[in-house]
Amino acid sequence: xxxxxxxxxxxxxxxxxxxxxxxxxxxxxxxxxxxxxxxxxxxxxxxxxxxxxxxxxxxxxxxxxxxxxxxxxxxxxxxxxxxxxxxxxxxxxxxxxxxxxxxxxxxxxxxxxxxxxxxxxxxxxxxxxxxxxxxxxxxxxxxxxxxxxxxxxxxxxxxxxxxxxxxxxxxxxxxxxxxxxxxxxxxxxxxxxxxxxxxxxxxxxxxxxxxxxxxxxx
Amino acid sequence: xxxxxxxxxxxxxxxxxxxxxxxxxxxxxxxxxxxxxxxxxxxxxxxxxxxxxxxxxxxxxxxxxxxxxxxxxxxxxxxxxxxxxxxxxxxxxxxxxxxxxxxxxxxxxxxxxxxxxxxxxxxxxxxxxxxxxxxxxxxxxxxxxxxxxxxxxxxxxxxxxxxxxxxxxxxxxxxxxxxxxxxxxxxxxxxxxxxxxxxxxxxxxxxxxxxxxxxxxxxxxxxxxxxxxxxxxxxxxxxxxxxxxxxxxxxxxxxxxxxxxxxxxxxxxxxxxxxxxxxxxxxxxxxxxxxxxxxxxxxxxxxxxxxxxxxxxxxxxxxxxxxxxxxxxxxxxxxxxxxxxxxxxxxxxxxxxxxxxxxxxxxxxxxxxxxxxxxxxxxxxxxxxxxxxxxxxxxxxxxxxxxxxxxxxxxxxxxxxxxxxxxxxxxxxxxxxxxxxxxxxxxxxxxxxxxxxxxxxxxxxxxxxxxxxxxxxxxxxxxxxxxxxxxxxxxxxxxxxxxxxxxxxxxxxxxxxxxxxxxxxxxxxxxxxxxxxxxxxxxxxxxxxxxxxxxxxxxxxxxxxxxxxxxxxxx
Numbered sequence: 001x002x003x004x005x006x007x008x009x010x011x012x013x014x015x016x017x018x019x020x021x022x023x024x025x026x027x028x029x030x031x032x033x034x035x036x037x038x039x040x041x042x043x044x045x046x047x048x049x050x051x052x053x054x055x056x057x058x059x060x061x062x063x064x065x066x067x068x069x070x071x072x073x074x075x076x077x078x079x080x081x082x083x084x085x086x087x088x089x090x091x092x093x094x095x096x097x098x099x100x101x102x103x104x105x106x107x108x109x110x111x112x113x114x115x116x117x118x119x120x121x122x123x124x125x126x127x128x129x130x131x132x133x134x135x136x137x138x139x140x141x142x143x144x145x146x147x148x149x150x151x152x153x154x155x156x157x158x159x160x161x162x163x164x165x166x167x168x169x170x171x172x173x174x175x176x177x178x179x180x181x182x183x184x185x186x187x188x189x190x191x192x193x194x195x196x197x198x199x200x201x202x203x204x205x206x207x208x209x210x211x212x213x214x215x216x217x218x
Numbered sequence: 219x220x221x222x223x224x225x226x227x228x229x230x231x232x233x234x235x236x237x238x239x240x241x242x243x244x245x246x247x248x249x250x251x252x253x254x255x256x257x258x259x260x261x262x263x264x265x266x267x268x269x270x271x272x273x274x275x276x277x278x279x280x281x282x283x284x285x286x287x288x289x290x291x292x293x294x295x296x297x298x299x300x301x302x303x304x305x306x307x308x309x310x311x312x313x314x315x316x317x318x319x320x321x322x323x324x325x326x327x328x329x330x331x332x333x334x335x336x337x338x339x340x341x342x343x344x345x346x347x348x349x350x351x352x353x354x355x356x357x358x359x360x361x362x363x364x365x366x367x368x369x370x371x372x373x374x375x376x377x378x379x380x381x382x383x384x385x386x387x388x389x390x391x392x393x394x395x396x397x398x399x400x401x402x403x404x405x406x407x408x409x410x411x412x413x414x415x416x417x418x419x420x421x422x423x424x425x426x427x428x429x430x431x432x433x434x435x436x437x438x439x440x441x442x443x444x445x446x447x448x449x450x451x452x453x454x455x456x457x458x459x460x461x462x463x464x465x466x467x468x469x470x471x472x473x474x475x476x477x478x479x480x481x482x483x484x485x486x487x488x489x490x491x492x493x494x495x496x497x498x499x500x501x502x503x504x505x506x507x508x509x510x511x512x513x514x515x516x517x518x519x520x521x522x523x524x525x526x527x528x529x530x531x532x533x534x535x536x537x538x539x540x541x542x543x544x545x546x547x548x549x550x551x552x553x554x555x556x557x558x559x560x561x562x563x564x565x566x567x568x569x570x571x572x573x574x575x576x577x578x579x580x581x582x583x584x585x586x587x588x589x590x591x592x593x594x595x596x597x598x599x600x601x602x603x604x605x606x607x608x609x610x611x612x613x614x615x616x617x618x619x620x621x622x623x624x625x626x627x628x629x630x631x632x633x634x635x636x637x638x639x640x641x642x643x644x645x646x647x648x649x650x651x652x653x654x655x656x657x658x659x660x661x662x663x664x665x666x667x668x669x670x671x672x673x674x675x676x677x678x679x680x681x682x683x684x685x686x687x688x689x690x691x692x693x694x695x696x697x698x699x700x701x702x703x704x705x706x707x708x709x710x711x712x713x714x715x716x717x718x719x720x721x722x723x724x725x726x727x728x729x730x731x732x733x734x735x736x737x738x739x740x741x742x743x744x745x746x747x748x749x750x751x752x753x754x755x756x757x758x759x760x761x762x763x764x765x766x767x768x769x770x771x772x773x774x775x776x777x778x779x780x781x782x783x784x785x786x787x788x789x
Contacts, residue, residue: 014285017281017282017285018285018288018289019267020266020267020268020282020285020286020393021285021286021288021289021290022289022293023265023266023267024262024266024268024286024289024393025286025289025290025293025356026293027262027265027266028290028352028355028356028400029293029348029349029352031262031400031401031405032351032352032354032355032356032400032405032455033347033348033349033351033352034348036351036355036405036408036409036451037347037348037351037448037451037452038448039409040408040409040412040413040416040422040448040450040451040454041347041422041423041424041448041450041451043413044412044413044416044417044422044450044451045422045423047413047416047417048416048417048422051416051417051418051419051420051421051422052416052421052422052423052450053421053423053425053428053446054421054428054444054446054474055419055477056428056430056444062431063428063429063430063431064430064431064432064433065430065431065432065433065442066428066430066442066444066474068419068473068474068477069442069444069473069474070473071432071433071434071437071442072432072434072437072438072439073433073434073437074434074436074437074438075434075435075436075437078433078434082554087438087439088437088439088442089439089442089443090338090442090443090444090445090474091338091339091427091443091445092336092339093336093338093466093467093468093472094336094467094468094699095468095471095550095551095578095579095581095582095699096550096551096579096582096700097551097579097581097582097673097674097698097699097700098538098550098581098582098673098674098700099581099582099674099678099698099700099781100536100537100538100548100550100582100584100585100781100785101537101538101585101674101675101676101677101678101781101784101785102538102673102674102675102678103675105536105538105550105582106538106542109538109539109542109543110542113542113543124541124542124543125541125543125544125545126544127542127543127544128543128544128546129535129536129539129543129544129546129547129548129549130546130549130554131543132539132542132543133536133539133548133549133550133551133552134550134551135471135551135552135553135554136468136471136472136551136552136553136561136576136577136578136579137466137467137468137471137472137473137553138468139472139473139474140473140553140554140555141473142553142554142555143554144554146544177221177479178478178479178480179480181220181221181224181483182221182478182479182480182482182483182560183221183478183479183480183482183555183556183557183560184479184554184555184556184557186554186555190433193433193434194433197433
């Protein structure tokens, strides 16, 4: 491993140089593409089988979705997620790529804002931004806790719950910053809606103390 | 705020020991890592017929660099073209058009990873995990090799003690440097990172896409297809190697590619870790710790200013939401789990380095952050791409030394070696080159609306075109992605810019280093220009800013500045 002598610098022919390049390139394809990719992938699949195959959520043995991927929710009985420029198709994942100066963005936000105002019976200035802004990949599985609470009254009404119960469910499904340090508070819409269904299906002991729905315009 | 500080300071702290390690593996002396890696490296040299003991002058070094690129690029192009006939294609993905395959091969060969395709839908597992991943390992190591050779040249080469004045200097062996970068640096780091990312939820399988039902039976779609693959392995090296080319179309904004805030933290830190470590390595190889400190100060200052501006920008509301939503930051094109700050930080770091990966859509950034991202790419030397970023930084240093020399009326010297007509002519070419490529092609493309493929009107439309060429020239790869860029015009014109933007800014400094290396070293005197102090650092920062203002301010007025003024007017 010592400082080589410049005498050995004799220049190789072009053909030789190309041949060296070819042999080297093929070796790198094997080392990085086949061995590295293969070893890491198979090891990760063994160590983290659930994450490795897309973090699927199973219900009665059927994959009902991935906890990482937003699903479309249109029914009044469910919490709704963020607008998706990909129409919630993971194969077409994309953001809107609309600039703040683009009139098309303003039109879209205005239409969505009007729809949410009517649906949730709220004023525009209470709608959290994330509920109107299209996500980067069109598949953001989360909404902010504020966006979930905004929908609590509607959920309570359609499911005949008390609004406090809905809010409590949201709070239970609110994730804070990860490790207390990274990221924003958020609610996974699919998991929250699954919890809603589960809770609605179970005959709850609290059922008999259910009162007729009270006004929830607080 | 704590999160942002951690995401910048942790990689800076880790870069220190990593930089020392890199100094060790590129210094040519025996190193403790030899015992672990030497057997594999020797096997690679034997199998490819390389004599690792052979020293190379700048010409041989540059020649080996260019030939290895030519072959690797051709091989990648052919394999991409043949993808529908090759194995590892469980989703039955069809062939690419020849111009898209060419653009993709060149884009990954130049460490740019500009993507005119959507990975999950258009590339097979073979193309992504074998062809592209290999390029993502080899190309950053190529930049690092050139950087090591240039630094050796600045100290007179490895034969500095024995060589005569004007004798060609030994800048090292290209293939040895390249293999060491891959085997001793990138592979171990990528393995660890890939497993950490897989634990957070990045897919890692050779199985095909999974079909799942959807919960809400009233929605318009009845099932989802979740695209999978050996994603974690690629994402790790994509982030670490300042590559940026992700598995899925929207890159790390896609929740499969970047599922949690912790995966986001790992990926953010991976963007800057090695570029920061190169700064420490440079001081080590030059045996000038002061030069590392001066470089860190200059880069750190510019980086911090840009991060501040971009976070401030994204904390402001998006103008399109005025009166329609609660007050809040700009979240269009961003993910809730990351929020505006961490997205603005990523956008800044990914454009300062040549990474170009994204965790938010740059097209939807507010104008100021849009400006910060393109400024990062135009300067292209704040941390910068692995190796090539520091080489660009040295170009600014040489120019500053020349200007400062003129100001104090002394022959410009760097570490005792004179910068003369030959060097300054070459440096001049490097200043003119980006202006010519980026402005020339932007002007041409904007003049022919049929070519542009804009998704946004007005100033932002011009900015989209400018961004695409800037990203190609800077070998960055991020985009204002609304641009309809998979057309023969965009593919082929970007191929040209990619090639010019990669090879000339690496080969010309290699020439300069070769010529500096041969010069007689003047002894340090009281009149010598000192590089390792605050005065030089601030002069350097000023030169970087002035050069870029002179070249690109008018174009910026027609882009983000115009857009900002337009938005201010409508409010």
